[in-house]
Amino acid sequence: xxxxxxxxxxxxxxxxxxxxxxxxxxxxxxxxxxxxxxxxxxxxxxxxxxxxxxxxxxxxxxxxxxxxxxxxxxxxxxxxxxxxxxxxxxxxxxxxxxxxxxxxxxxxxxxxxxxxxxxxxxxxxxxxxxxxxxxxxxxxxxxxxxxxxxxxxxxxxxxxxxxxxxxxxxxxxxxxxxxxxxxxxxxxxxxxxxxxxxxxxxxxxxxxxxxxxxxxxxxxxxxxxxxxxxxxxxxxxxxxxxxxxxxxxxxxxxxxxxxxxxxxxxxxxxxxxxxxxxxxxxxxxxxxxxxxxxxxxxxxxxxxxxxxxxxxxxxxxx
Ligand code: SF4
Ligand code: MG
Numbered sequence: 325x326x327x328x329x330x331x332x333x334x335x336x337x338x339x340x341x342x343x344x345x346x347x348x349x350x351x352x353x354x355x356x357x358x359x360x361x362x363x364x365x366x367x368x369x370x371x372x373x374x375x376x377x378x379x380x381x382x383x384x385x386x387x388x389x390x391x392x393x394x395x396x397x398x399x400x401x402x403x404x405x406x407x408x409x410x411x412x413x414x415x416x417x418x419x420x421x422x423x424x425x426x427x428x429x430x431x432x433x434x435x436x437x438x439x440x441x442x443x444x445x446x447x448x449x450x451x452x453x454x455x456x457x458x459x460x461x462x463x464x465x466x467x468x469x470x471x472x473x474x475x476x477x478x479x480x481x482x483x484x485x486x487x488x489x490x491x492x493x494x495x496x497x498x499x500x501x502x503x504x505x506x507x508x509x510x511x512x513x514x515x516x517x518x519x520x521x522x523x524x525x526x527x528x529x530x531x532x533x534x535x536x537x538x539x540x541x542x543x544x545x546x547x548x549x550x551x552x553x554x555x556x557x558x559x560x561x562x563x564x565x566x567x568x569x570x571x572x573x574x575x576x577x578x579x580x581x582x583x584x585x586x587x588x589x590x591x592x593x594x595x596x597x598x599x600x601x602x603x604x605x606x607x608x609x610x611x612x613x614x615x616x617x618x619x620x621x622x623x624x625x626x627x628x629x630x631x632x633x634x635x636x637x638x639x640x641x642x
Contacts, residue, residue, distance in 0.1 A: 353543060353550065357491070360518065360525045362535025362556065364571065365545035366592045371528045374545070375494045378526055379413045391492070409439060412490035414481050414498045421481060422469040428455070428480055429465035436487040454483040457520075458513060475506040482513065492524045499534060511538055533575040536560055544568045547595055547603040554628025564630040566608045602633065610634055 353374075355361050363371045376382040377389050380396045388395045391407050399407050415421035422431055432454055433447040442450040452462035458479040469477055478498065485493055495514070499507040515538055517523055529535050535542060539556040544567060552565040563569045590607045593599055599606050605615040612633070620631040 353553070355492070355524060355526060357524055358518070358522055359541065360527060360539050362532075362539030362542040363526060363528045363545060364532050364535055364542060365530065367530055368547075368592055368595060369545045370548040370595065371545050372496055375413065375496045375526060375528050378492075379411050379494050380408050381413070405439075409488045410490055411492040411494065412485040412488060413494045413496060414485050415496060422477065422484075424469055426468070427465065428467055428469070431469070431480065432465075432484050432487050435484070439488060441488060450487070451483075454487055457486065457517070458483045473506075474502050475509060478502060478506075478510050479513065482510075482517070486517070486521075490523070492526070494526045494528065496528045497530065498527075500529065500531070507534065514538065532560070532571045536575065544571065547593065547598045549603060549631065550622065550629075551604065551632070552628065552630045553622070554630075558626075558628050562626075564625050564628065564635070565604075565632050566610050566634075567604050568630075602631070 353361070363374065365371050373382065377384050380389070383397075391411055394407070396404055396408060426434075429448065429451050433442075433451045436442045436450060437444055437447050448465070451465050455462045455465060460476060460479050460483070464472070464476075469480065472480065481498070498514075499510045502510060511534070514525065514527075518525065525538075527535050527539060532542075536556065541554060542552075542556045542559040543550050544552040544559070544565065546567050552559060552563065552568045554564075559568060560572060560575075563572045589609070593603070593606065599616075601617045602608070602611070602615040602620050605611040608615065614633050618633070620633045622629040622631045623635060625635050
């Protein structure tokens with residue numbers, strides 16, 4: 325059994341306004357081959373930073389991201405290039421991540437050609453196959469990104485990632501910009517590709533409702549820390565951490581208007597000055613003295629991990 329991506333990234337030093345932000349603090353997450361892990365939290369909680377570290381766009385200042393047991397830095401030359409291709413990212417906004425001056429044929433075909441995955445004379449057929457795989461007509465290869473709908477651009481972004489034969493795909497808000505019905509289509513596509521190609525996903529979203537149905541496990545992040553991690557069904561049906569409970573309460577049921585995080589009391593604090601103790605304490609309806617001074621550790625609670633003092637406090641039962 326392999327750790328496709330184990331991150332024990334600690335104290336990532338991102339320079340913002342000349343201050344060091346600990347965007348991701350002491351996160352440990354191992355993803356098994358073929359697994360889908362949903363990573364959920366409000367914007368600014370560090371989940372995109374974690375995603376960028378997993379694909380190697382950012383380096384943790386302390387700790388490591390390992391792909392099949394090795395960090396990118398431990399691999400040299402050709403081996404590093406190959407490992408990095410195996411972990412691809414599908415970005416938040418497909419339009420901004422696609423060069424508007426390039427035709428789809430180039431957008432999708434360039435990386436496989438440059439990396440020698442497909443010979444030049446076969447690129448056209450290769451692109452046509454990828455377009456079909458993501459549900460687009462191969463003749464669309466001639467067109468430019470602006471000639472597609474949001475959902476179609478999402479498919480192009482996915483075809484592009486698939487072109488280099490990845491094993492792991494990090495999806496950062498990959499369906500966030502889409503209408504709910506289109507979201508469902510793209511999520512279905514992700515799941516079909518997983519079944520066909522044996523892909524592994526780290527699926528990052530601010531919306532627990534989006535990751536609910538596709539994840540094997542769900543990790544909930546709050547201000548740079550994972551506060552709950554467990555089987556998706558456990559986390560959704562029996563959330564342990566008060567923050568997860570609030571997120572679950574806000575999953576919109578079908579046909580109701582989509583609600584936002586405003587329903588959780590207060591704003592997410594700045595990661596520049598995270599509250600001491602449990603980062604969630606200023607917003608937590610159950611906070612007590614210990615929460616303001618002592619950081620709760622992730623502990624096994626009935627088969628999932630949760631970081632909340634209530635779990636070893638008699639108050640839980642009360
Ligand atoms: Fe709330 Fe305290 Fe648990 Fe944090 S540790 S979630 S403040 S009860
Ligand atoms: Mg983000």
